[in-house]
Amino acid sequence: MSLLDKQIDAIKEIYSQIKKAGSKIQPVIVGKFALTVYTQGMYPSGNISLLFPDIPLLTKVLKELGYSQMGDFWTRGEIVIEISKKFEIIPTGTFNQIETEGFIMNVVSVEDLLIDMMKQCTAGDETVCDLIKMLIKSYAPALDFHYIFQNLKDKQSVIKFKQFRKETLN
Template identity: 70%
Template sequence: MSTLENQIKAIKQIYSEIKKAGYNITPIIVGKFALTVYSQGMYPANIISLLFPDLNLLQKVLKNLGFEQIGDFWTKGDLVVEISKKFELIPTGTFNQIEVNGDIINVISLEDLLIDMMNECIAGDEVVCDLIKTLIKSYKQAIDFHKIYQNLKNKQAVIKFREFQKEANL
């Protein structure tokens, strides 16, 4: 079983345990692992980053599933999970539900992921800039650029997005 398959299996187990605890909401995948989901594994991330309002419950679930806390991370074999309740990581406040092997997982919206990645791009990370270009080309029909422009705080980021959007339409 590949690392990505193991990661998806772990997410499904976490979702199942949270549901058993009586919660109707499940964690949202954020960060580089969201990029892994959108790139369908082409950009592998070794850390599963989850956003959830009840950190105590999520920590209890991870512990019950055999994860061990090491600093800010929870590990089990080669799996690493990072948890947060910083909902400001989702500027537009939206997420997508994506079907993976018949199960639904919550992933930060592509727009929010692109906004987050653009911060790294304008800081000089050319690899991230290239990844943004790839995502824009792959998903240009599905991306709500108006939502992106509404939520960008940095003028330089707006300019870069417009440039990448133009490139994608060539």
């Protein structure tokens, strides 16, 4: 069983326990693991980053499932869960429901992922810039470019993203 399969099984287990606890909502996958989902494992991430407003419930579930806490990270074997505190994406951010093996996961939208990645790209991370180009090329017909441009925080990000869009779509 691959690490990705183990990670998906861990997410299924966490979702199941949160549902059993009576929560009407499930965590949203964010960060590099969202990138893993959208690249279908081509970009592997060692950490699963989860965003969930009820942090006490999430930490209780992780403890019950045998995870050990190390700061914002919870580990069990080779599975590492990060409790994300990027709550700024909640008011405007959206998520997609992605089905894998009959199981539905909440994953931050590609647009919000791209907006978040632009911070690292404009800071000089060329690998992230290349990944942004790949995502634009892969998801262009479905991307809400208006939403992306509305939510990019600085002029440099807007200029660079427009450049990437032009490069990848021409």
